[in-house]
Amino acid sequence: MINRNPNIANLKAGYLFPEIAKRRREYAASHPDAKIISLGVGNTTEPVLPHINAGLIEGARRLGTAEGYSGYQDEGLPELREKISSVFYNGKFEIDEIFISDGAKCDIGRLQILFGSGTKIAAQDPSYPVYVDGSVLAGAAQGWEGTGYAGITYLPCTADNNFFPDTDLIPNDSLIYFCSPNNPTGAVADRGQLAALVETAVKKDCIIIFDAAYSEFIRDSSLPKTIYEIDRADQCAIEVNSFSKPAGFTGVRLGWSIVPKALKFAGGESVNADWNRIAGTIFNGASNIAQAGGLAALDDEGLKEIRELTDFYLGNAKLIRDSLKKLKIQCIGGDNSPYIWAYFPGRDSWEVFAEILEKCQVVTTPGAGFGPAGQGYIRFSAFGHRADVEEACRRLIVLMQKNPFRQ
Ligand SMILES: *Cc1c(COP(=O)(O)O)cnc(C)c1O
Numbered sequence: 001m002i003n004r005n006p007n008i009a010n011l012k013a014g015y016l017f018p019e020i021a022k023r024r025r026e027y028a029a030s031h032p033d034a035k036i037i038s039l040g041v042g043n044t045t046e047p048v049l050p051h052i053n054a055g056l057i058e059g060a061r062r063l064g065t066a067e068g069y070s071g072y073q074d075e076g077l078p079e080l081r082e083k084i085s086s087v088f089y090n091g092k093f094e095i096d097e098i099f100i101s102d103g104a105k106c107d108i109g110r111l112q113i114l115f116g117s118g119t120k121i122a123a124q125d126p127s128y129p130v131y132v133d134g135s136v137l138a139g140a141a142q143g144w145e146g147t148g149y150a151g152i153t154y155l156p157c158t159a160d161n162n163f164f165p166d167t168d169l170i171p172n173d174s175l176i177y178f179c180s181p182n183n184p185t186g187a188v189a190d191r192g193q194l195a196a197l198v199e200t201a202v203k204k205d206c207i208i209i210f211d212a213a214y215s216e217f218i219r220d221s222s223l224p225k226t227i228y229e230i231d232r233a234d235q236c237a238i239e240v241n242s243f244s245k246p247a248g249f250t251g252v253r254l255g256w257s258i259v260p261k262a263l264k265f266a267g268g269e270s271v272n273a274d275w276n277r278i279a280g281t282i283f284n285g286a287s288n289i290a291q292a293g294g295l296a297a298l299d300d301e302g303l304k305e306i307r308e309l310t311d312f313y314l315g316n317a318k319l320i321r322d323s324l325k326k327l328k329i330q331c332i333g334g335d336n337s338p339y340i341w342a343y344f345p346g347r348d349s350w351e352v353f354a355e356i357l358e359k360c361q362v363v364t365t366p367g368a369g370f371g372p373a374g375q376g377y378i379r380f381s382a383f384g385h386r387a388d389v390e391e392a393c394r395r396l397i398v399l400m401q402k403n404p405f406r407q
Contacts, residue, residue, distance in 0.1 A: 007139045016129055016369035017041060023354070024363050031361075037392040039320065039380045040363040042183060042339075046312060046385075048248045048293075049305035055296020056252065059289040070288050074280060076100025076256070077291045083298045084256055088215075088241070089228060097260050097272060099279055100294075102286045104213050104242035104255040105130050108177075111209060111238065111257070112138035113278050114271060118151075120174035124165060125154035126184055126370030126377070128211065131177035140175070156373040159343060163187035163332065167200040173266070174206050178227075181214035184370045184379040185341040186333015188223050194230050201236040205266065208237040213255075216246035217310050218336045234260035238271070243290075245338070246306045247297045254290040313338045316389040317382035323393040324380070327400050331380075338382040341367070344405065345376055352378050352405070359403055360395040 020040055028036060048056065062068025075081070081095040101107040108130050112119075117139030123131045132152055140151065153174065155165035163185050170176060178197060180189040189197070201208050210227040218225050227233045242255035263271040296302045317334035324331045324342050334340040344352045349366035356362050356378070367377030382389070 005137075007137050010136045011133055012136075015133070016365070019369070020353075020363065020365060023357070027357055027361075034361045036357075036361045036363060037384070037388045037395075038363040039382075039384060039389070039392055040365045041383070042245075042381055043383060044245060044248045044250045045383050046248060046309060048252070049309060051299075051301040052247055052293055052297045052305055055302070056289055056293035058296075059292020062292070063288060073100075073285045073288065073291070075276070076285060077288075077295070080291050080295050080298075081256075083295060087298050087303070088226060089258070092228060092234075093258055093260065096276070097258055099257045099259060099275065100286045100291060101240075101255045101257055101283075102253040102290075103244060104211060104240040104257075106253075107240050107255060107257045108209065108211065109134045109137075110278070110283065111240075111275075112140060113282075114274055115140065115175055115207075120151060120153070120171050121177070122153040122155055122170045122174045122206070123177040123371075124179065124182070125156050125372060126367060126374035127177060128179055128183050129370065131179075131209075132371070135175075154371060154373065157182070157185060157187065158373050159330070159332075163341075164189060164193045167196055170200055170204060170206060172204045172206070174204070176201060176206050176208045177211070178208055179211040179213070180224075181217055181337035182333075182339075183214065183337075184339055184365065184367065184374065185377075186335075186337040186339040187341070188218060188220075188336045190222070191224050191229070194224050194227060194233075198227070198230045198233050198236060202232055206236065207263070207271070208233075210237050210239045212239055212241045213245055214337050215241065216306055217314060217338055219314070220336055223336060228258070228260075234262045236263065238263065243294055243297060246310055247293070247302075248309060249290065249293065249297075252287075252290045252293060254286050254294045310338075312386075313382045316384060316386065319389055319393050320380045320382060323396050326397055327405075329405075334380075334382065340380040340382070342378045342380060343376060344378065347376055347406075349375055349377055355406060356396075360392070360399050362392045362395060 081098040119140045121135045157163045215225040239258040243249035259275045321334040331342040349368040353366040365379040367374030
């Protein structure tokens, strides 16, 4: 028989969302009449808007015609890559620095191959689970010790440091995962903070994997939407992004990664050339249909729809934030991101999760599931139908005022 990959055994517990789903099922089984509402997961709920949807339909139609048919496109449709460069990066990148993917999470998993096992990792704590779990699977960090994997440095982001990590904790020559606007905290790094991160990476010979999946939710124009707004970021950062959240493409699957030609390994080799080689070897590109939808999303009409859709979810976020404020619960996020991060000092976040589920039949996400520094926090997601979010907020206010949170 073949041995199990030992890296799998190094993963900590189950993946967070299956665990939440299990607890929800158990609650539903013992409370068959409960009308449970989820403010828990980061999955989109609203339909793809008409112009972007027409792009998807047209992409499928063309595949059935002799003139419109296309096969493999490897790094992606050149028009789409050009459009990404002009819409998001002011034309800063050439098309061979832009790689179209089937999603940001998929690329985050694959990017690890560039660095191999033994690479030191630094990740925001709390963070999106794929950074740490993907690193462990890649063998980048071996072993499990107490509160952290050996080889992974957690960078706590809490109310005490305004949700921006102490850059002194970042080891030399490490791969840094950084997400802004952040999932789960909803915090957005400002220009000075990102500049400090880039300066640290340059000084300590690190590479940053910058996850900008929520950049289209930024409304405060002083906040950077891409790390490349910061000088020298092209020498130290790969950026991943996605159509999933802004265009409702979670099920369509389309994203991109920027791997600048200026980015080099310690030995001076081009990271871009290696990524091109890896992508050509184990990835055959994103769906042509999805890319046709992506092109539609980035023309004037499509960008209006992205604005409309992200405005809708930000509207939900405001309802949730206002409800928490009424309950005098401290929280951040929800203004430039679809997540609200609520603080329950001194409490266990799985316990608060259970309390909200029991009292309000509302599913949330326990902060501790995103890393040790998430303990005491709860993430509320603004992805939901308006009527569900309104009902969840009504229950929170009425029921929690009547029967306040345990201390
Ligand atoms: C949802 C999400 C993504 C998007 O992943 P896709 O694979 O593109 O759907 C990426 N990063 C974060 C932090 C996310 O929450």
